[in-house]
Amino acid sequence: MSGSTFEALAAIGQTIIRNRQFLTDLDAAIGDGDHGINMARGFEAVAVKLQSLGADKDIGTVMKTVGMTLVSSVGGASGPLYGTAFLRAASPSLGKYELDKETAALMLAAAITGIKERGKAIRGEKTMLDALEPAYDAFIEGSVAEKSLIECLELACEAAKQGVEFTKTIIATKGRASYLGERSIGHQDPGATSSYIMLQTLLEFARARE
Amino acid sequence: MVGIVIVSHSQKVAEGIRDMALQMARPGQLIIAAGGMDDGSIGTDVVKVSEAITAAHTGDGVVVMVDLGSAVMSTDTALELLDEEIREKVKIADAPILEGAISAVVEASLGSALEFVLATAEGARNFKKC
Numbered sequence: 496m497s498g499s500t501f502e503a504l505a506a507i508g509q510t511i512i513r514n515r516q517f518l519t520d521l522d523a524a525i526g527d528g529d530h531g532i533n534m535a536r537g538f539e540a541v542a543v544k545l546q547s548l549g550a551d552k553d554i555g556t557v558m559k560t561v562g563m564t565l566v567s568s569v570g571g572a573s574g575p576l577y578g579t580a581f582l583r584a585a586s587p588s589l590g591k592y593e594l595d596k597e598t599a600a601l602m603l604a605a606a607i608t609g610i611k612e613r614g615k616a617i618r619g620e621k622t623m624l625d626a627l628e629p630a631y632d633a634f635i636e637g638s639v640a641e642k643s644l645i646e647c648l649e650l651a652c653e654a655a656k657q658g659v660e661f662t663k664t665i666i667a668t669k670g671r672a673s674y675l676g677e678r679s680i681g682h683q684d685p686g687a688t689s690s691y692i693m694l695q696t697l698l699e700f701a702r703a704r705e
Numbered sequence: 706m707v708g709i710v711i712v713s714h715s716q717k718v719a720e721g722i723r724d725m726a727l728q729m730a731r732p733g734q735l736i737i738a739a740g741g742m743d744d745g746s747i748g749t750d751v752v753k754v755s756e757a758i759t760a761a762h763t764g765d766g767v768v769v770m771v772d773l774g775s776a777v778m779s780t781d782t783a784l785e786l787l788d789e790e791i792r793e794k795v796k797i798a799d800a801p802i803l804e805g806a807i808s809a810v811v812e813a814s815l816g817s818a819l820e821f822v823l824a825t826a827e828g829a830r831n832f833k834k835c
Contacts, residue, residue, distance in 0.1 A: 533748070566751035566752065566782050567750060567751055567752040567753075568742075570714065570741075570742045570746065570747060570748010570749055570750060570773055570775075571748060572774060572775035572778060573781065574748070574749075574751065574775070574782075575751060575775060575779050575781070575782040578751065578782060579782055579785075582785075613781060613782065614777050614778065642733075649738070665769040670774060671774065698794065
């Protein structure tokens with residue numbers, strides 16, 4: 496994918512901010528109702544930080560800046576979780592200016608590992624991992640089948656979307672939603688949803704740049 | 706002396722617990738409150754926590770008292786931002802935040818080592834109230 500990470504992250508931020516109310520409503524149903532507010536606040540801070548960073552930085556530097564900004568501006572669980580994800584994704588992308596399949600896969604893997612460590616969570620607990628892990632698996636499948644980066648992202652987004660649907664069928668065992676037990680069934684997980692929204696925005700950005 | 710950091714989603718809670726604990730402290734003992742976000746809203750701020758840990762660390766280590774859920778995640782993330790030498794000497798107490806803080810402050814005021822202060826803080830889980 497050619498084009499700037501800076502603009503991709505700006506697009507992701509704008510989509511999250513546009514979905515502030517949607518994510519908050521999802522969270523109000525099964526959590527503490529602050530996911531959209533927190534994520535929007537985080538990405539508003541990211542937008543300001545990216546402006547001062549400049550558009551000419553490598554992917555890793557942008558990821559690191561986004562991660563640091565999220566951990567310092569988002570007060571809920573999504574701050575340390577997404578913050579760690581972006582900080583970890585910075586390592587394999589330092590010094591890179593073009594996103595290729597191999598780097599994207601390494602970034603996604605590092606982000607997922609970071610989220611698992613930070614949240615002490617695994618797939619199947621109604622969290623963002625239920626969108627991200629299937630997305631990663633699908634991305635790798637596409638990559639092995641020698642599909643293009645955009646095709647791999649399409650597969651990943653479809654898998655993440657199905658992952659979000661899957662979260663409606665399971666009980667939350669992590670975070671505030673775990674207090675609800677079986678009553679959390681029927682609701683999709685806000686974190687899985689925001690993860691899917693980010694991947695989908697990245698895909699649309701990549702398509703538009705093609 | 707082991708330093709104590711209070712991490713709460715609420716600035717008022719963190720400061721209130723610090724004030725209560727200070728009543729049991731020696732003059733100059735380091736008890737740092739890291740509550741809420743910069744604008745005073747509810748949440749835990751990773752950078753604020755990492756700064757509090759640095760401020761509380763004088764070489765003997767730091768015990769961090771946490772409230773709910775993401776307070777632990779924010780503290781873990783804060784530790785990742787700190788130098789290895791500090792990180793090794795920071796322990797998160799699995800304890801009720803208020804009772805644990807007061808127990809930890811008393812133990813630390815005696816000049817006890819990090820492991821003892823941590824154990825005393827965690828012992829506060831067994832306090833009977835009635």
